[in-house]
Amino acid sequence: MTAFVQWLASTPGSVALHESLYMYPLVESVHVLTLCVFVGLAAILDLRLMGLTLGRTPVSEVARRLLPWMGFGFTIMVITGVMLFYAIPVRSYHSVWFRTKLILLVLAGLNAWLFHARIWRSVSNWDLDPVPPAAARVAGTASLVLWAGIIVTGRMIAYNWFDCDKPQPAAIVFAASCDSYPK
């Protein structure tokens, strides 16, 4: 993995993206704005699952009508996210924030999958309930909390408090694999 990210950093595309005056900020802006679309609409769905908004709209209606827009935001968010990683691969790979963010992303995916595979099956029983059953409320809350964590850890990647290029406590050295950070 260390060799891979170092090779990635040496590719012309990575260098170009990293050094460009306008492209990097542009990609980052698109990342933030599409995050706003995806997480914003996901939050509406989560709040509906928690029984905190749109009580008069069937849950399935909220999900079905908003999903295409969420998918649109998510796709561009992921593409620009990969580009941001590609621009700064070594530092990102050795960032505790980035690593935490990836873990939270996996958990958010797992939560969505579990929700879809289990809770969603019975949606016709509670579709019209202003406040859905506990399992759906828990899934909505988990999604909201996880995405908030993803946004915060993502934003924190920009800060260098825990970067491997300066002395770090043992826990950080371990969590960020600082031992294999290029000198």
Place this chain on the structure above:
Amino acid sequence: MLFPFFQWCEASTVGNAIRQSLWAFAVIESIHLLGLAAIGGAVLVVDLRMLGLGLRRQPIADLARSVHPWFVGSLAVMLVTGVGLFLSEAVKCYYSTPFWVKISSLALAITFSFTVRRKIALADESRIHPIWYKLVALVSLALWFGVGAGGRWIGFSG
């Protein structure tokens, strides 16, 4: 004329405290970003609906009313955290074009949201020509886009 005010802001107790803390700016900025995502959802649901997209089977007024507390709540979070961020670097903001773009868009977006857009959203749908909904939604989206993009760009300048 405005510059002394910006200097005063930067020298204020809160501005100083945020600037001198290692974590404060980052933490406030994160909350600001969470507010942005939340307000994005609250604005988009209604604007998409006005464009005839998204939750198009629901009455516009129903959606607007239901989402309104989340819109106001996230706006409040954004304003409080935004003022904090501004106080910590007011002088930089004074010289930043993106800041002025953002703050003008914000003033227009807030005014528009609580007057024209709210009035149209809550009106009797049968009495409003669809073109007005579309127009209002596009203006709203454009203004909030200016706020978000301008805001992000403050961090890239200077």
